[in-house]
Amino acid sequence: MVIFNCLMRGHCCKKFWIPVTHLDLLRIMEYCGIEITRDIVSLYEAELYEDLFYPRISLGGKKYFLALASRSDGSCIFLDNGKCSIHRFKPYVCRFYPFVYVEKDGDVDIEVNENAIGECPGLILDNDSIPIDLKNTLKMYARIRIQELKLYEKVVDDWNKSEFSANGDIDYLLLYILRRAVYDKKYLESIGMWHI
Numbered sequence: 214m215v216i217f218n219c220l221m222r223g224h225c226c227k228k229f230w231i232p233v234t235h236l237d238l239l240r241i242m243e244y245c246g247i248e249i250t251r252d253i254v255s256l257y258e259a260e261l262y263e264d265l266f267y268p269r270i271s272l273g274g275k276k277y278f279l280a281l282a283s284r285s286d287g288s289c290i291f292l293d294n295g296k297c298s299i300h301r302f303k304p305y306v307c308r309f310y311p312f313v314y315v316e317k318d319g320d321v322d323i324e325v326n327e328n329a330i331g332e333c334p335g336l337i338l339d340n341d342s343i344p345i346d347l348k349n350t351l352k353m354y355a356r357i358r359i360q361e362l363k364l365y366e367k368v369v370d371d372w373n374k375s376e377f378s379a380n381g382d383i384d385y386l387l388l389y390i391l392r393r394a395v396y397d398k399k400y401l402e403s404i405g406m407w408h409i
Contacts, residue, residue, distance in 0.1 A: 215325060216337040217311065217347065221300065224334060225310050226292040230257060231281040232267045234365040236401075237304035238387075239394035244302045244409055249391060251383050253290060255282045267362070268369035273381025279390075302409060305358045311336045312343070314355035321355040323348045357406050364397045 238249045247253065259269040259276035269276040281304065282290040291298045297307070311329030314321045323343055329336055343351075368390055372378055377385055401407040 215343045215347075216339065217333075218335045220335040221296045222334055223288065223292045223295045223297065224332065225307070225329075226289040226297060227287060228332070229310075230255075230283060231289055231304055232257075232265065232278050232306055233281055233304045234267075234279075234361055235368055235390040235394035236361045236365065236397060237306075239391060239398060240302045240409060241299055241304075242391065245299050247299075249387055251387070253282055254383075254387065255280050256383065268366045269373075270369050270386065271373040271378040272383065272386060274379065305354060305361065308354055309351065309358075312351055314351065314358070316359070321352050321359070323351045323355070354408070357401075357408050360401065360406050361397075364400070368393045368397070 233254070238254070241247050241253075242249050256270070256272065256277035257280050259265075259278055262278060265278060267278050270279055271277075284290060284292070289297070291303075297303055309326075311326050311333040312323050313326045314323055325336070325338065325343070330338065371393075372386065372389055375389075377389065398407055
């Protein structure tokens with residue numbers, strides 16, 4: 214059986230950058246009381262990460278991915294003394310690690326992230342079976358994430374078509390996407406798919 218228990222040692226928080234959606238940022242803002250500013254987020258040039266399935270944000274004539282900021286050592290801005298300071302409300306991409314979801318025939322399946330094998334100290338592989346309760350929880354998160362990514366794609370598409378995308382103002386981008394996040398949260402609540 215695959216055994217996973219997050220040891221909260223921050224290995225993944227030091228190794229990977231964290232792409233986020235507008236709804237990830239809204240959770241951090243609403244439930245952690247953290248103002249979302251240019252100190253909290255970063256823009257990663259999209260041309261360097263072609264295989265990432267997040268929508269590309271146009272800003273000042275370039276394309277970017279929105280992510281949590283990193284410290285000078287590469288660790289996540291929210292890694293504090295080796296632990297995630299926003300663990301309960303962390304972005305969905307973090308919630309899946311060391312697993313990934315795969316869309317199959319209109320449903321989702323959960324698999325171990327191959328990049329996590331030997332890297333994640335809380336992952337033990339006795340064989341390839343993921344416990345059903347963990348799998349079901351991750352499937353629920355995956356269905357929510359798929360819906361959230363669709364909403365985020367729409368927000369980014371609308372932003373990219375607006376005249377504001379040309380000026381390169383990250384502060385206005387954040388204001389724009391967080392306003393839309395409030396609207397999208399209400400929609401997700403109305404269909405029973407909002408989860409903190």
